[in-house]
Amino acid sequence: MGDRIQLFAILATGVLLLTVLELVRRRRLMERYALLWLLSCVVLLGLASWPGALSWLSKRIGIFYPPTALFIVAFGFVLVLLLHFSAAVSRLSDQTKVLAQRLALLEERVRHLDEPPVGEGEADTRVPIGPGDRERRHFARVSSD
Amino acid sequence: MTYSNLAVIPAYNESATIVGVVEALRERAPGFDVLVVDDGSTDDTGSAATLAGARVVTLPYNLGIGGAVQAGFIYARDHRYEFMAQVDADGQHEPGELRRLAAAMDHPDPVDMVCGSRFLTDDYHYPAPISRRTGIHVFAALLSRIVGSPISDPTSGFRLYNRRAIELFARDYPHDYPEVEAVLMLHHHRLRMREVPVKMYTRGGGVSSISTGKSAYYMVKVLLALLVGLARRPAVVDPGDRAPVSAEQRA
Numbered sequence: 001m002g003d004r005i006q007l008f009a010i011l012a013t014g015v016l017l018l019t020v021l022e023l024v025r026r027r028r029l030m031e032r033y034a035l036l037w038l039l040s041c042v043v044l045l046g047l048a049s050w051p052g053a054l055s056w057l058s059k060r061i062g063i064f065y066p067p068t069a070l071f072i073v074a075f076g077f078v079l080v081l082l083l084h085f086s087a088a089v090s091r092l093s094d095q096t097k098v099l100a101q102r103l104a105l106l107e108e109r110v111r112h113l114d115e116p117p118v119g120e121g122e123a124d125t126r127v128p129i130g131p132g133d134r135e136r137r138h139f140a141r142v143s144s145d
Numbered sequence: 146m147t148y149s150n151l152a153v154i155p156a157y158n159e160s161a162t163i164v165g166v167v168e169a170l171r172e173r174a175p176g177f178d179v180l181v182v183d184d185g186s187t188d189d190t191g192s193a194a195t196l197a198g199a200r201v202v203t204l205p206y207n208l209g210i211g212g213a214v215q216a217g218f219i220y221a222r223d224h225r226y227e228f229m230a231q232v233d234a235d236g237q238h239e240p241g242e243l244r245r246l247a248a249a250m251d252h253p254d255p256v257d258m259v260c261g262s263r264f265l266t267d268d269y270h271y272p273a274p275i276s277r278r279t280g281i282h283v284f285a286a287l288l289s290r291i292v293g294s295p296i297s298d299p300t301s302g303f304r305l306y307n308r309r310a311i312e313l314f315a316r317d318y319p320h321d322y323p324e325v326e327a328v329l330m331l332h333h334h335r336l337r338m339r340e341v342p343v344k345m346y347t348r349g350g351g352v353s354s355i356s357t358g359k360s361a362y363y364m365v366k367v368l369l370a371l372l373v374g375l376a377r378r379p380a381v382v383d384p385g386d387r388a389p390v391s392a393e394q395r396a
Binding site: 097100101103105107108 | 182200201204205206215219320
């Protein structure tokens, strides 16, 4: 591997590694998502600064020009990272769906709690999911409209 | 008096038809409490439904049909309803037919879900583009093979569920275009279903959630779900599981 391209690769991965570390330090990147980034930076930095390992690897997978192997490894990490994020997004959207449903159901319940009960002086100690109670509140709302 | 049956209407921007559907239900399906799940509508679907006398659960943003119907299942479970019906907000379904669905719930033998099929009637005339009809029949053929009993209309959203089905789907229900996958889920959980012939109308107004552009996505998504569903880990969160959200189980 040429000196210049090696220097460039080391600089680029070094900057990436420092950026990731800095983001974690500032709490802009959660450790759980930083781990994969750190792993890929360390592996890429290792391959860039140790030409012996890189040329061994490129020979193994049949690549004539070792820097290309570096690209392939980097590309593999990018794919893994993207998949990781797709899974994370799926989990988040599942969680926000549950939140939205609970919020809507609670709002519906609170709206009924806010309405005054029909019978004045009647002790209103029942929880609103009791069947009789529900119907009574329903009519209370319709008549107050 | 209070009913032990709930009719759930998922509605997204259906102000043109929602009042008619709610009134038809109250008139022709006595015995059903009516719940409209307003799926983040930007028009006055929610307030129109309230004025028509329905209970309304308003989702803070559009979740899609799956999330909206699941909110209905959770409501039915938490309010201890015995049966829950699902009815489209666009006026496609005839509320009077709910009686037929209810009658088929334990005749000739008890099942957990009864599904109204538009293809079982002799004089069926379903005005839909040929592409959509082809899609439905492809799903029907695949699903019938997987489930091992004939299913003619797996995309129908006119359904009646018992307590077991309500509890299953309140815990987990497919995200978008859920009807076909729901049949598969029932099968995986050893719950049983039956179809009965119903008549269906053309839409009363508004725009279908499945536009022509989306139907390709619909086909691919449901086919993927069907094929993956065969080999998939159980999609449902069971009591005692690690996480309350199914995607987290797989993480």
